[in-house]
Amino acid sequence: MRAKEVNRRIERLGGVMTRQVGSHRRYAVSYTAPGSELATVVTTVAQHPGDIPTGTLRAIERDLEPAFGKGMADAMNAPTDNTYRVIVTREGSTWLADVPELPAAHTFARTLPALDRAVREVVVLAADLPDEAMPSLALEYDYHTGNTDLDAETAQVRALRRQAEHLAEEASASTAAAARHLVTNGVSVRDAATLLGVSPQRISQLTGQSRAS
Numbered sequence: 001m002r003a004k005e006v007n008r009r010i011e012r013l014g015g016v017m018t019r020q021v022g023s024h025r026r027y028a029v030s031y032t033a034p035g036s037e038l039a040t041v042v043t044t045v046a047q048h049p050g051d052i053p054t055g056t057l058r059a060i061e062r063d064l065e066p067a068f069g070k071g072m073a074d075a076m077n078a079p080t081d082n083t084y085r086v087i088v089t090r091e092g093s094t095w096l097a098d099v100p101e102l103p104a105a106h107t108f109a110r111t112l113p114a115l116d117r118a119v120r121e122v123v124v125l126a127a128d129l130p131d132e133a134m135p136s137l138a139l140e141y142d143y144h145t146g147n148t149d150l151d152a153e154t155a156q157v158r159a160l161r162r163q164a165e166h167l168a169e170e171a172s173a174s175t176a177a178a179a180r181h182l183v184t185n186g187v188s189v190r191d192a193a194t195l196l197g198v199s200p201q202r203i204s205q206l207t208g209q210s211r212a213s
Contacts, residue, residue, distance in 0.1 A: 003047045005130040006060065010045070012128070013068055023047045031067040041067050082127075083138040086119055088112075090145050102126035179206040 007017075007025065015027040025045045033039040043063035046052070061068075087098045091108075095115045099105035105126040109115035120134040129137075145151055175196055182192040189209050193200040203209070 001051055001057065001130055002132065003045055003052060006045050006052060006057070008128075010043075010060075010064070015043075015064075018042075020047075029064060029067040033066070039066065083140050084123055084127075085140045085142060088115065088141055088143045097122075099123060099126065175202075176206045179203050183207045183209050 007027075010027050010029070011017075013029070014031075015029045017025050018028045019026045023046060025047060026042060027045060028040055028042045030038060030040045041064055043060050045060065046056070084099050084101065087100065089096045089098075094108050094110060095112055096108045097106060097115055097119050099119070099122065102123065103126060105122050107115070107118040107122045109118050116139070119139060120137050123129070123137055123139075124131060124134055143151060143154065145154075175198060178196055179192055179198075179202075182195065183189065183203070187195070189200050189203045189207070192207075193203045196203070
């Protein structure tokens, strides 16, 4: 997690930046301590490029624990496993997108590839995720072109392609395992290739055996 995301998380939880010297920010958080006394804790966040190490996140957590409790570093590093449903409609030559489960998450674009980029930006904003989460977001698109027959046809094609990709991955893994078993049991590379319906070169790649073996 990068510094700007840590800054944003602390500020969202009530932290206030009190000073910055060079590449380091000082944050203060006021809270009500046991006995109803007002207390303040402080921490320092280095604004260096790249991700902040987990150990440093733990140190920030220890600084702020009296105000926020434990688990801050885990929450900062926790990956998002949510799949966001995106409803896409068409208005003239423009595509509109809405993410129902997130507040105020809507956008538009002229093309669907551009819409995908825009949706990822909106989801990161609405869900308060780090910018680095954009490429790995799981999005489930529900397209409405204005023609229900086309919608059904294209949805079926997408489903078939996902199934084909899954089967291809399964076939690749099974081929590799079978190739190793065949060669281990004394079957030649050429014979293994015939048995599995692939080229001898592919068997060699999978097993590290030469074609002459």
